[in-house]
Amino acid sequence: MDVQTKLNLLEDMLEIEAGTLEETISLETLESWDSLAAISLIALVDEHFEKRLTAVQIKEFKTVQDILDFME
DSSP states (O other), X not given: OOHHHHHHHHHHHHTOOTTOOOTTOBGGGOTTOSHXXXXXXXXXXXXXXXXXXXXXXXXXXXXXXXXXXXXX
């Protein structure tokens, strides 16, 4: 899966406008990045990437790129 497709999945999950999410964006600056988004991210990576994501791992994510790296 290419980077743009992953970004599209994240934009969908976070309910933000398509094409606005960039790898360098800090998660704490995203209004929609909250505990519900974290739970949604766990479900997203499980469904699309068949990976298990923990709360500890999510706390380590600082940027969108950190999430993309995990999706590899």
